[in-house]
Amino acid sequence: MKVDGVVRRSIQLAADGRSVEIVDQTLLPHRFVTRTLRNLADAVEAIGSMRVRGAPLIGATAAYGVGLQMREEPSDASLKRAIEDLLATRPTAVNLPWALEEMRSALHDVPPAAREERAYQRAAEICDEDVENCRAIGEHGLRLIEALRETRTGRDPLNVLTHCNAGWLATVDWGTALAPIYLAHDRGIPIHVWVDETRPRNQGASLTAWELGEHGVPHTVIADSAGGHLMQRGKVDLCITGSDRTTATGDVCNKIGTYLQALAARDNAVPFYTALPSSSIDWTLSDGIAEIPIEERDGSELSCVRGRTADGDTVEVAVLPASSPVANPGFDITPARLVTGLITERGVCEASRAGLIGLFPERAGGASDS
């Protein structure tokens, strides 16, 4: 998508064709800075410190992280270490183990001398597949938006609420939840986005608002607490969020607070959709609350806020009494019963095992049913 009028991806090869260029998302929205990953440690650091975040982009970065390591040392031990180090960076997103398994199977039977070339090739494929999946998600979601517009009379724009950042910054391009919105906007459909701030890391306020603004999509930032009120007053037509991990039964693990927005949508008869590439479906799981471990993140994310001073400096300020303890679960589970539908690269389906199997029949026998 566009930054300052120039089209780019969230991750791309640098001019040398081997280093990898990312956008340092920890500096947004105040500074747009790219960063070059030159080795495995750089990739591990970029994921661990959330310079890159979002399930699909984490997977893409991990894939290139393996490539960077194969360039330095293509041995079996080195491949094993790269996969282990990258796997340990973040516990929740299923794309991370998925992408690393893709890299492992692409490389383990390849002679070491050929591994660098093959690794870069597979990483590029993973990125291109992600872009194509996101574009397809956008097209399927766009049809939902068009259908919803036809049921309304005389009220433009269509108001969509989203939580966290499931935009192009979270993927390689287009995004998941935002892909239908970008497509609608690009095709001239009047659309306006309510952007949840998304405490504690403010990904909505700092990333979603920034990328929508750069692309020219009308939007308004709100506190995470405001969505229910807006829905009560008829000011939200549709919710679309991303998903970090979806069970085979349609439970959605996404940024903390997604569950509350889904409850409010249900209470006010607002359709609540989740957009996801199928790579983020965990076909082995059937109960999100019981089976998905929730990452407990550092309390400083809540107790300290990063922002820009009047002088233009970026600083962190403490917002809590120094002695108050903090709990900071990073994700929650939205049960399938609250999800109107799942928007995948193959189409839109009910949030259920039957719905998902309808789109992905090759998975029919694969998952253990509980």
Add this chain to the structure above:
Amino acid sequence: MKVDGVVRRSIQLAADGRSVEIVDQTLLPHRFVTRTLRNLADAVEAIGSMRVRGAPLIGATAAYGVGLQMREEPSDASLKRAIEDLLATRPTAVNLPWALEEMRSALHDVPPAAREERAYQRAAEICDEDVENCRAIGEHGLRLIEALRETRTGRDPLNVLTHCNAGWLATVDWGTALAPIYLAHDRGIPIHVWVDETRPRNQGASLTAWELGEHGVPHTVIADSAGGHLMQRGKVDLCITGSDRTTATGDVCNKIGTYLQALAARDNAVPFYTALPSSSIDWTLSDGIAEIPIEERDGSELSCVRGRTADGDTVEVAVLPASSPVANPGFDITPARLVTGLITERGVCEASRAGLIGLFPERAGGASDS
């Protein structure tokens, strides 16, 4: 309650017996500073800038604001102006017009020369009544807590979730939602409070956490989005919030986000109580969503965050892209159907007209039924 071991109220007469001392709540939790109100303009400014906030404390401050003005000029015109100026400071809390009407009826038949004395007397009564009401709310809520403890086995402490600040800083002393918690703690019942940060003004993080900490009550600060997740995992036994305004039918208007916590409580079978003095019941209203105007507050509350730097200075930092618009509704409506019960100074009742009339039978004929 206690600050640094010393018992005080949120508003009290200064040593001269006429000026009024408040706690400047905009500086908490980083600095505890009291401020002296010497005239009507000081009182108007203190309410308008939220140095004092919380429905009962706003009412008490407005009452003393009339007293300060009567001291300067006790004429009818002056009384009228004081009431008008104070009434214009905040639109939502019903205690403000209630307290001003109390002052008007106490003063309008009194000769100007006697008005100062009478005004201070009535303001002191309003404060003492508030303290007594809050203590009574605490006692009734404490019985709920004791009853809830008896239904659980072997799991201490009892975990209570609260939103915003309905503690002693929001009233004259004790608080509403926190009164049962302070009483339980003081009587040796193991209790722990999940404190919602309460964006955008962070009253939970900056006020509730601070006052619980000063009084020694165990607590943990969480993002507003985290409550649903904690309830899903059985980590919340009870929710208690305050109310800025309650309809005769039990709809609760409270800090934005209260509705989302109530939805999560319902979805997880967690009891959800609202604690309120009856002065905050608006007996003329029967539909909170249709009838209560929601204050739209300045967007800078969301786009700028005040906090303390590593150097100890308190600064504001911008957290949004400069070009992103903001919406900032200050309150929402929690429909009575989601409220397990109302804790008032006369006891606990169902959130319904019948429930409220049961406790306040003198209101049986007074409200228009729709």
